[in-house]
Amino acid sequence: MKVQVVLLIAKQFFNKTFYSKGLLGLLAVFISVLIYVTIDGWNAYENNHHITEHHQDKARKSWEDNPDKHPHRMAHFGTFAFREQHPLTIFDSGIESYTGNAIFLEAHRQNTANFSEASLSTGLVRFGDLNIAMLLQLILPLIVFFVGYSAITSEKENGTLKIYYTQGINMKDILFGKSVGLFLVSTLFFIPGLIALWSITIIQDDVLNSSIVMRALMISVFYILFYLILSFTTVLISGKSTNSNRSLLTLLGGWLLFFIIIPKTSQVIGNSLYPNLSKIAFRAAVEEEVSKQGDSHNPNDPYFNRLKDSILKIHNVTDVKELPFNYSGFLMSKGEEQTASIYNKQQKKLIDSYKNQNSIANGLVMLNPYLAIKNLSMSLSGTDFNTYVSFLNQTEDYRYKQSQYMNELQMKFISNKAKSSEGKVHVVKKEYWQSAPRFSYQFITVSQTIRNQFSALASLVFWFFVLLLITVKFSNRFKII
């Protein structure tokens, strides 16, 4: 391969395209839309951040404002966790519109995360989300196809390909040069997108534990790889096609298939192969397991009665009232422990069935680089499925600890003579409410994300090398005429 020739062809393609009618206009439109989308997404993020923070503080304040009261009242007073967005939501909002934003955390009840954006939206929400990633993943590939479909075929049609050949330039150089040229054209479009990404990164750098620089770095690398793949694919298809017409139709058909039909169909098939439990069935499963193991709310439950007997025996007393700690606090802490573990088991099953539903689409990342970049982009932006599952797990963990904290307070400070949690008699000092930790949400780490999305990463690298290989090794199979 002659590097000089390749660069010359690349430059020639770039110049020819750059000065062709309409490209600058298209670029101007693209960049204006990009700027609009960035500013708009940024405002939405800031707004959401503000709302979340404001309500989190408000909920905390009313928690701390509680007077001295019975700890079980506080256990039911509960806390709210409002989901914080990762600043890179501005870049790729992933499944953000469909995930619950507020969850109420109280003793012995696991509530659902509610008020997702979609649940408050009209049917229009289903057309998709507007963000930088959508422009880069869906629209820009189509522009690359439009620009590059005739890269080789037009030379064939004009008869200039033969001239190249007679001058000693082989097909390899031409394919390589055109691909590089097309990639350079695509940089005109995607570099502004990456500039938007890096402005978010630099300005939102102060958001805690977001490891935003690392994420932005990887996102940039993966998108560059993605456009290299697209450029090489376009030129190869143009080289394989007999005329421009066919080349264009193949690319457009490919776009529809790989970018629209396969992603949607694979998810739909996944859902129908692995249906998940409905809420009612889920709850019934939990309740059944609870009643099998023992229901702490049932005064005649054999399991908890045995527990009581053994406790009485250990402490050598005949009545729970004589125990050195508050018995109903103890009973509730045992009940909480048991129901939480049953719930977590069911919840894990549910998440596993979701994962199975996603497995078809995730399994196709190797065959479809679009799915690969889509998954990488949203997981590195902290807006993917795994991030949400981690949020749910963290809230449940917090809920459990908080309930047990209240049960401990009750065991320690509430007399066994207390009959109800009402009034000012059997209370715990309000300082204890303030010393309960706040809910602090942690995004999953970048290394975990990469482990989750390893196949997507591998797919991009694999595709890139396969295309290089085809260009370099099999170029003699491309016809000149």
Next chain:
Amino acid sequence: MYKLLVKQFFRSKTVLLAFSILLVLGALSITTGKQFLTQKQVAVEQTIEQQKKHIETQVELHKTDIGLLLYYLKFSFVKPLEPIAGIAIGQSDVNSHIQNVKILNLEGQKYDTDLVNPMRLQVGNLDFSFLIIFLFPLVIIALNFNLLSDEEEKGTWKMVILQGSSPIKYLLTKLSIRFAFVLVVFFILLTSAKIFLSIPLNANFWHITIISLLYVVFWFAVSLIVILKRRSSNANAIILLTSWLVLVVFLPVLVNNYITNKYSVEEAFTMTIKQRDEYHKKWDTDKKATMDKFYKHYPQFKHYKLQEKGFSWLWYYAMQQMGDDESRIERDLMNEKIRKREQLGKTIAKFFPPLQVQLSMNSIAKTSLCDHMNFLNATSDFHEKLRLDFYPKIFDNVNAETVNWKKYKPEYYNNLRVTNIFKKSLPIIIITLMLFGLSFIIAKKNF
């Protein structure tokens, strides 16, 4: 002549490809709809069974204390889905169709979501409405983009002109063959959907049919304009696909984004905190103040007096009631925001047929946001009815065993809303007529 044109049409590979893609995805869409309806139906049956079991166990456990019993008891309220919802799933997969409520503070209960994979929601359903809105235009484009340019590029157009017949008439004949083909495919799919989903042949069914057909005609009008401009096949393909991208992908996303950001519903958070605080505060405030508010809301319960000391269910349920009563302003603000979103969406959609078709189909199939909001309101009525039924029983402390629990079965929401098909289709008709008018002018100029 017509016969030959039909023959020529069916020789093209595109036709076979379009036909098979539509059939395969059509089958998938009908399966999706069927599975969706079945899952929802199964959930309803489970609810009926579960409620019976639930009431029996809880009554057994807490029969001595009806106040405590009703602290635990849940009652279900169901929004049944019509079979036609399998065609346009709309927002009915995001929003729960079954409510399970205790007679406690309702606002803390009624927004509980269903268990759905968020990835699934994000990718969206491949239902019949998706097929119509996204894929039919693509097929129409694929069939029509080179209607004229192909003949010009192959040199056959000159021969057509030489035949002496009107070129416009010739083009329209070719177009009509493609239109007929699309119609046949459409009716094959619609009929299969009708049979497999057991959709009754009622007004809703015909409304969906009308709106879909209008949309198909709209895309034929768009194609016709581009064809008549007499550009090359490649240019036509690029222009038509770009129009599709802008109309079906980009603009809807832009519009939705605009609406979402214009009316952000932060009141939902405010309301949910408020309803909790208002109930819980009452544990620490003067009982009399709470009771006065409760008596004001329900004067009929004034004769139930609060005992001097200790815990009483009358006070407890009055406190719970305050969670709902005193978060009313926030709730109304939230609902108003949602209505505004709905309203703005409807207004903008009038100018863009894909949006109009999506919203109309959801509305006809009763799977729209509006239907869900109505269901939530009906849930409040259902809940109020339960409260009025049980409050006196609790305050009188009746023996739980004297209550006829068997009659507490899940109840159904009866959605009587009818859609005005004329109002919904008029914007599309006007836009399509304008496009045809425009193509008439272009044809005059170019031929």
